[in-house]
Amino acid sequence: MFLGTCGQQYFNEILRSGIKTKISAGGDFMNKLHFTFGPVQSFVSQARRTIDLFSGSFLLSYLAAAAIKAIQDAGGKIVFPEVEKDPLMQAIKGEEKGFVEVGSLPNRFEAKIPQEKTEDIARRASRALEDAWNNLAGEVKRLLDKEASELINNEFGKIWDRQIKNFWEVNWVIGDQPRLLDIRKNIRNFPQQEEPGEKCNQCGERQALCNKDKADKKETRRYWNKFAKKINENHALTFRLDGAERLCAVCAVKRLIAVVRPYPWKVPEHYPSVSTMATLTWKDVVINKSQEHKDVLKEVEKYVQAMEEAKLPFSDSIKAFPHWKELAERDKSRVIEKFLRLDGEWLFKESFVKSEFPGKKDDLTIAKSKKVAADFVKTMKEKWQIEKPSAFFALLVMDGDRMGKLISDFTRDSAKISQALADFSIEEVPGIIQEYHGKLIYAGGDDVLALLPVDKALYCAKIIAKAYKDAFEKRTPPEIKKRATISAGIIYAHHKTPLGILLKDGHDLLDNVAKEETGRNAFALRVWKRNGPILTYSRKWKEINCLEQFQKVFKDYPNRFLYKFRDMPFLNELLGGNDDLQSILTAALLKSREAKLERIKAEELALKFYRVISSCGEQKKLDLDGPLFIRFINQEVPYANNIGTS
Ligand SMILES: [Zn+2]
Known part of the structure; x- marks a missing residue:
């Protein structure tokens, strides 16, 4: 077996003397190559916005595709995973120029490679991956140079290069045992780069970009105040303002690659925020109601107008959800379209704070739009029985x-x-x-x-x-x-x-x-x-299905009671004795000031409680987190059709 790594001519001499595994394929001897790169988990999870999450996993797939293509071009065959049908793979090979919705290739794969070329091909794949990364980062850097040239100097360039170059650790082994790769990964070759100064507030690992080496927090914040404003001029909402966001080169590439999109195929242009996701079902319910009642549509219109006057941005969120696109197209007045394109966060009072308001920043406008949003939610509840959005x-x-x-x-x-x-x-x-x-x-x-x-x-x-x-x-x-x-x-x-x-x-x-x-x-x-x-x-x-049973039984239980019961340690021990548990439950229910139950009702509830808890689950343990979960869903989205199990 052979062990290799990108960027260095490094071989472990002891392992090198091992025997290469040979696989006979139609008379030719083929070697098996196991290839992986990282960091993966931290690269994806270091995210402040949904677009960072999306870009992180998309970039990983993109880099994997570059390495896979290099192997295939050199005569290797990918045996795991199956890549022929992969949309990103097809796009990168130029077979499809359509739309690639999402990353779909893992950071680890296996290939069969003609024996005499194995090491050469493994190195080529590493290089292709590095080149793809450097090219993408280069596109982002070009955008920054263009949009914020006066803020980019030599020091900025040094930080950028230090963080982008050698970011990926690529490992490969030749042999029949994939576990060799895990051994290989534990032999680290790169010394960790020293990162001075104020750290990036997305990853917390690398220095935040700045035009000064070893800049402190104040300097970095001042720099980003200007830098973010400059970039946002032509690319609205890319960064949070007032120096609230201070990113390193790697995190900046993740954020900005969604702006640059340097691919010959289409990728999603918009990624909905978590606030939009939280309020999605509520908006659907309001729109449904507005189709039956013109008064509801008028309320929506009033809300949309106020947000428009406050100069809040309209996003491309309808592109993210096909059913929203349909709803928007059905309404000729375009009120629904605008309603859907407003970020979900503008339904919550706490979003209307000056420091983060992306619209007109005067106190009066903010206060006025906040009131309109609150009134809108209130009217939906009081007049149309649609509880507040989750x-x-x-x-x-x-x-x-x-x-x-x-x-x-x-x-x-x-x-x-x-x-x-x-x-x-x-x-x-x-x-x-x-x-x-x-x-x-x-x-x-x-x-x-x-x-x-x-x-x-x-x-x-x-x-x-x-x-x-x-x-x-x-x-x-x-x-x-x-x-x-x-x-x-x-x-x-x-x-x-x-x-x-x-x-x-x-x-x-x-x-x-x-x-x-x-x-x-x-x-x-x-x-x-x-x-x-x-x-x-x-x-x-x-x-x-237990959750559905909980749904039926526990709707009469007071919330605090369930939490209190959950935290009583002795109850599980009593579960074996039917009578004991029932009488304890009855007594507890009677005592609960929140519940205010009569004895007969309390006994009935206690019996139901016992039956459903003991029939659900092999473990026979009193687990109130199930009922509490159901309560949570019912309270959060009472306007939804079901609790999400059927
Ligand atoms: Zn970072």
């Missing part, structure tokens, strides 16, 4: 259970497995996410990452889990398909919670709760209020 959105993270093990146990069938995964991620997932009004961030192989409205996220995940099974059902033999399951982590978060933290927690929820604790083939839900997580609920997919 401030929560859902982040969905899914991946296949024990995928690495499945592939290594069935190496001979790896082509069939890749076929199934390609069917799943390319043909099934994007359509399902769209149907549930979500926005896909990444779908490739067995991985899915998406944003969704809270009322639809769980059911959407359930449909995706079924699509995963179906894809394996069609393509693979029985011993594989019975092991092909997928798990999901769903974070329900307040729209002001930092995205990077949520993404990390989403992966933690998926790996440690849905997979480790619940045993895979499972979902895990977690609700984050502004101050942090308040509940976590996880079950196998087959027990998802």
Whole structure:
């Protein structure tokens, strides 16, 4: 086996003396190349806006595509994943010049390569990846040079080059054992770059861009105050103003690549904010109502006019949701179109603060538009029974259970497995996410990452889990398909919670709760209020219907009562004795000042409570986070059709 890395002629002498694995392919000897690059998790999760998340995963796929193309051009064949159907791969090869919606290639792949060329091809792939990255970063730098030339000097250039060059660590090994790659990755070659001065406030790792080396916070802030204003002149809303955002070169590339879009094919021009995602279902309900009642449309119009007068920006959000495009086209007055193009955050009073207001900044305008927005929400509630819009959105993270093990146990069938995964991620997932009004961030192989409205996220995940099974059902033999399951982590978060933290927690929820604790083939839900997580609920997919039972039973329970009960440690021990638990529940219900129940009602509730809790779940434990989750959904989106399980 051979171990290589990009940028250096580095070989581990001991490992080098190992024997290369030979694979006979039609008489020629082929070597197997395992290729990977990173950092991946931090590159994607260091995000302040949804566009950063999207760009991060799209760039990773783009760089993978560049390396894959170099291997194919030099006579190599990609054996994992299946790339022939991949839209980004087709676009990069010039076979398709259409629209690439989302990143879909992983940062790790395997190829078969003619024996005599293996090392050469591996190096070429590394170089192609580096070149692709440098070219993209170069396009962004050109934009900055053009738009903010007076703010860019030598020092700026030095910081830029230091951070962009050698950002990626590329690793490859030649041999039959993919685990060699993990060994290789642990042999680090690059010393960590020294990063002086004020750090980027997106990643916290690298120095924020500035025209001075070792600039402190004050200097950096002053610099970004001017820099952001300059860039925003021609590219509205790219950066937050007043020096509130101070990015390094890598984070700036992620933000600005969405402005530059230097590809010969189309990519999404707009990525909806989490506030827009949170308020999506509410807007749908209001628009539905406005089609029956002209008075509702008038209220919408009043709101839209006030926001327009305050010079709030209209985004391209209708392009992000096909059903919004239809709604907008149906209304000739264009009121609905404008309503949908306003960011969801302009339905919340707390958004109308001077420092972050992107419209007309005088106190009177801000106060006036704030009042109109508040009155609009109030009128919808009082006159039209549409409760206030939810401030929560859902982040969905899914991946296949024990995928690495499945592939290594069935190496001979790896082509069939890749076929199934390609069917799943390319043909099934994007359509399902769209149907549930979500926005896909990444779908490739067995991985899915998406944003969704809270009322639809769980059911959407359930449909995706079924699509995963179906894809394996069609393509693979029985011993594989019975092991092909997928798990999901769903974070329900307040729209002001930092995205990077949520993404990390989403992966933690998926790996440690849905997979480790619940045993895979499972979902895990977690609700984050502004101050942090308040509940976590996880079950196998087959027990998802429990939530519907909770829905029926627990609607009469006072909220605080459920929380109080959840935190009583001795209740689980009592669950074995039916009578005890029931009488304790009855007593607690009677005591609850919030509930104000008569004895007979309390007894009835206690019985129902006991029955549903003990019939739901194999673990027979009193888990009130399920009922609490249902309460949360009902309170957040009472105007939605269902709770998101069916
Ligand atoms: Zn950064």
